[in-house]
Amino acid sequence: MEVDVVLADGSRGRAAVPSGASTGEREALELRDGDPLRYGGKGVRKAVAHVNGEIARALAGLDAADQTAIDRRLIDLDGTPNKARLGANALLGVSMAGARAAAVSAGLPLYRHLQARDRYSLPIPTVNLLNGGAHAANALDFQEFMMVPIGAPTMAEAIRWTAETFHALKALLSQAGHLTSVGDEGGYAPNLRTAEEALELLVRAIEHAGYRLCGDISLSMDPATSELQHGDRYEFRKSGQSTLTTAEMIALLERLVDRYPMVFVEDGLGDDWEGWSRLTRRLGSRTLLVGDDIFVTNPAIIHEGISRGIGNATLIKLNQIGTVTETLEAIKISHEAGYRTVISHRSGETEDTFIADLAVAVGAAYIKTGSLASSERVAKYNQLLRIEEELGEAAEFGAAARQR
Ligand code: PGA
Ligand code: ZN
Numbered sequence: 001m002e003v004d005v006v007l008a009d010g011s012r013g014r015a016a017v018p019s020g021a022s023t024g025e026r027e028a029l030e031l032r033d034g035d036p037l038r039y040g041g042k043g044v045r046k047a048v049a050h051v052n053g054e055i056a057r058a059l060a061g062l063d064a065a066d067q068t069a070i071d072r073r074l075i076d077l078d079g080t081p082n083k084a085r086l087g088a089n090a091l092l093g094v095s096m097a098g099a100r101a102a103a104v105s106a107g108l109p110l111y112r113h114l115q116a117r118d119r120y121s122l123p124i125p126t127v128n129l130l131n132g133g134a135h136a137a138n139a140l141d142f143q144e145f146m147m148v149p150i151g152a153p154t155m156a157e158a159i160r161w162t163a164e165t166f167h168a169l170k171a172l173l174s175q176a177g178h179l180t181s182v183g184d185e186g187g188y189a190p191n192l193r194t195a196e197e198a199l200e201l202l203v204r205a206i207e208h209a210g211y212r213l214c215g216d217i218s219l220s221m222d223p224a225t226s227e228l229q230h231g232d233r234y235e236f237r238k239s240g241q242s243t244l245t246t247a248e249m250i251a252l253l254e255r256l257v258d259r260y261p262m263v264f265v266e267d268g269l270g271d272d273w274e275g276w277s278r279l280t281r282r283l284g285s286r287t288l289l290v291g292d293d294i295f296v297t298n299p300a301i302i303h304e305g306i307s308r309g310i311g312n313a314t315l316i317k318l319n320q321i322g323t324v325t326e327t328l329e330a331i332k333i334s335h336e337a338g339y340r341t342v343i344s345h346r347s348g349e350t351e352d353t354f355i356a357d358l359a360v361a362v363g364a365a366y367i368k369t370g371s372l373a374s375s376e377r378v379a380k381y382n383q384l385l386r387i388e389e390e391l392g393e394a395a396e397f398g399a400a401a402r403q404r
Pocket of ligand 1: 024348
């Protein structure tokens with residue numbers, strides 16, 4: 001759904017809200033109509049009616065420049081802990097569009113309106129090249145295999161390296177007789193079965209494109225194991241392979257981290273805090289362990305996770321929590337604890353580019369926004385290119401990721 005906010009001075013802001021397929025259990029609620037006769041129950045007329053009715057009335061007269069007050073009003077109006085009454089999609093659309101309108105009114109680019117700085121760090125893209133899990137109809141259980149152009153000097157070069165590697169991978173897949181159709185996030189979805197096969201292909205694609213593995217381009221992955229978790233086991237149902245205990249899952253991840261350069265592993269385990277703490281002790285000094293479904297961009301949960309030594313980095317998705325202010329809070333808590341942040345798209349995206357500006361504003365180490373196959377993902381990369389061009393010397397690519 002898309003929201004327009006119009007201010008008294010005529011400034012307009014527009015924002016569209018994405019949707020996930022492999023959602024975390026404690027995410028804010030995305031309100032769908034549930035009417036089977038429209039969009040298979042996925043319509044959003046109720047949420048739209050909330051925006052145009054109750055929410056519009058409650059916000060009229062507030063100062064759009066005061067994002068905290070706007071979001072506080074939205075949260076209070078909804079009145080539930082997970083935004084279930086009005087819908088997180090309704091609230092977030094208004095929250096983001098309000099921020100855009102305020103930026104327009106102030107005559108500022110969105111990233112500068114969100115955070116004024118003398119110098120900005122541009123996030124390193126972590127680009128999904130192979131899709132599995134809930135995002136592809138293949139036999140691969142792990143969800144995402146990514147390349148990370150850590151050695152690129154600029155965003156423009158990082159995106160060129162990515163495009164070249166993406167196409168080198170396509171050629172390799174064709175040669176091997178694989179399908180080159182893509183999954184939900186635009187990475188290829190060949191019928192592989194194991195993580196090793198996927199990572200091996202990425203390594204070869206990087207080399208074929210003429211880059212050095214590790215020095216130029218590293219790897220990352222999101223097994224999205226909350227999708228594999230059934231009770232205290234992880235079931236590899238798509239490949240029809242094994243069922244793993246938590247200890248075996250940790251051992252598998254350790255083998256992969258030992259064998260391949262891995263900037264991060266996201267959601268290495270599911271909803272198992274004790275397991276996460278063991279995983280962090282075991283692998284936390286060697287790679288970033290990013291919490292997505294375990295933290296769901298929720299400041300309170302992240303806070304608890306930090307105090308219990310869970311992971312060492314946070315995935316940030318605006319629609320997991322439902323307002324801009326709470327998202328900024330989640331990022332702040334993470335950064336203050338030394339947790340890196342990865343600003344992320346959803347598998348169901350729109351052409352909205354808010355996350356590109358957000359990643360620059362907050363100085364996120366990484367941005368995860370899919371491959372270069374479809375324009376809802378490319379839109380974010382294009383916005384990052386525009387920001388780099390606009391900032392010139394005031395931007396440094398990858399500064400936050402390289403910081404010790
Ligand atoms: P989703 O997946 O948008 O389908 O939830 C993205 C992720 O798990 O990071
Ligand atoms: Zn994830």
